Amino acid sequence: MTATIEIGFIGLGTMGTPMALNLLKAGTPLVVWNRSKHRSDNLAAAGARVVDHPIDVFARCRTVILMLADEQAMDAVLARGGHDFAARVCGKAIVSMGTMSPDYSRCLSDDIHAVGGVYVEAPVSGSRKPAEAGQLVAMLAGDADDVVAVRPLLAPMCRQVFECGAIPAALRMKLAVNVCLITLVTGLAEATHFAKSHNLDLTQFAAILDEGPMASDVSRIKISKLVCGDFTRQAAITDVLKNSRLVMEAARDAATSLPLMQASLALYAETEALGLGDDDMIAVIRAIEERTAGSHGKSS
Numbered sequence: 001m002t003a004t005i006e007i008g009f010i011g012l013g014t015m016g017t018p019m020a021l022n023l024l025k026a027g028t029p030l031v032v033w034n035r036s037k038h039r040s041d042n043l044a045a046a047g048a049r050v051v052d053h054p055i056d057v058f059a060r061c062r063t064v065i066l067m068l069a070d071e072q073a074m075d076a077v078l079a080r081g082g083h084d085f086a087a088r089v090c091g092k093a094i095v096s097m098g099t100m101s102p103d104y105s106r107c108l109s110d111d112i113h114a115v116g117g118v119y120v121e122a123p124v125s126g127s128r129k130p131a132e133a134g135q136l137v138a139m140l141a142g143d144a145d146d147v148v149a150v151r152p153l154l155a156p157m158c159r160q161v162f163e164c165g166a167i168p169a170a171l172r173m174k175l176a177v178n179v180c181l182i183t184l185v186t187g188l189a190e191a192t193h194f195a196k197s198h199n200l201d202l203t204q205f206a207a208i209l210d211e212g213p214m215a216s217d218v219s220r221i222k223i224s225k226l227v228c229g230d231f232t233r234q235a236a237i238t239d240v241l242k243n244s245r246l247v248m249e250a251a252r253d254a255a256t257s258l259p260l261m262q263a264s265l266a267l268y269a270e271t272e273a274l275g276l277g278d279d280d281m282i283a284v285i286r287a288i289e290e291r292t293a294g295s296h297g298k299s300s
């Protein structure tokens with residue numbers, strides 16, 4: 001894998017666009033495709049070759065990075081289950097960086113290997129801002145040689161890469177990280193709701209959290225968004241709801257109880273039902289506010 005060989009990149013959403021831009025900035029020649037064509041404009045301006053169909057990416061590139069929303073998007077792009085699947089993936093290395101279910105990933109890996117392709121899981125921790133800064137943390141899983149071959153490609157997007165073992169170990173690790181992230185941000189939203197309902201000085205509340213022992217990159221970004229009511233998306237409610245469901249499915253498979261995730265899942269579902277699916281995950285505060293309003297209604 002050298003810098004003169006074109007690399008494919010499919011999925012130019014909130015995460016994929018800054019990730020692909022960082023690859024280009026580092027001199028990686030990219031061939032890109034996105035379902036909604038206008039989202040390729042920034043990449044074209046930065047020097048990527050934009051093609052009209054995913055098949056053109058697979059035809060040109062031996063390595064194709066996918067940063068797609070979910071399993072349906074993956075299957076659509078790979079033409080999985082159709083005649084074109086083998087033609088797209090045979091002899092190719094498919095690197096999936098989105099968050100999918102570990103079971104799905106294991107089956108996909110089997111299917112790709114069965115037709116002579118290579119598959120590497122490379123989910124990432126970090127949302128839009130770390131993606132823009134090339135500061136994601138990647139988790140890799142796959143056959144050892146494939147992981148070694150793919151690892152250098154990720155350097156412009158990531159500050160650290162961890163090798164987790166065989167598929168689906170990277171996705172299992174990613175879900176464990178998500179338990180921490182989702183419950184942390186839900187907790188910040190609930191704490192902000194508490195502070196608001198006691199008419200506390202929210203600027204001071206944020207400053208105390210930022211200076212205190214629990215502060216982290218995530219808490220600083222999210223508390224500032226919560227205090228200003230800036231719901232611009234870094235990680236969408238719909239995506240966090242999807243990820244919460246993936247965590248709960250995996251927990252059920254392992255007969256594991258996750259009470260905080262259970263509560264979070266319900267709140268993200270309620271937030272989406274309020275029509276806030278495209279907003280940032282901090283919009284979960286709206287579902288918490290609704291519950292407060294509902295409990296006042298009951299007591300009056």
Ligand SMILES: NC(=O)c1ccc[n+]([C@@H]2O[C@H](COP(=O)([O-])OP(=O)(O)OC[C@H]3O[C@@H](n4cnc5c(N)ncnc54)[C@H](OP(=O)(O)O)[C@@H]3O)[C@@H](O)[C@H]2O)c1
Nearest residue numbers: 011012013014015016035036068069073098099127234235
């Ligand atoms: N945002 C985060 O903080 C974050 C962090 C770590 C991991 N992740 C994971 O990374 C993945 C991408 O996240 P994101 O925030 O970038 O999501 P996003 O902004 O919603 O982008 C999703 C991408 O998938 C494409 N897509 C969706 N359905 C498709 C289909 N049926 N066929 C072809 N393409 C399809 C979208 O194309 P269109 O542009 O046409 O819609 C878009 O390029 C997800 O698995 C997410 O869980 C997200």
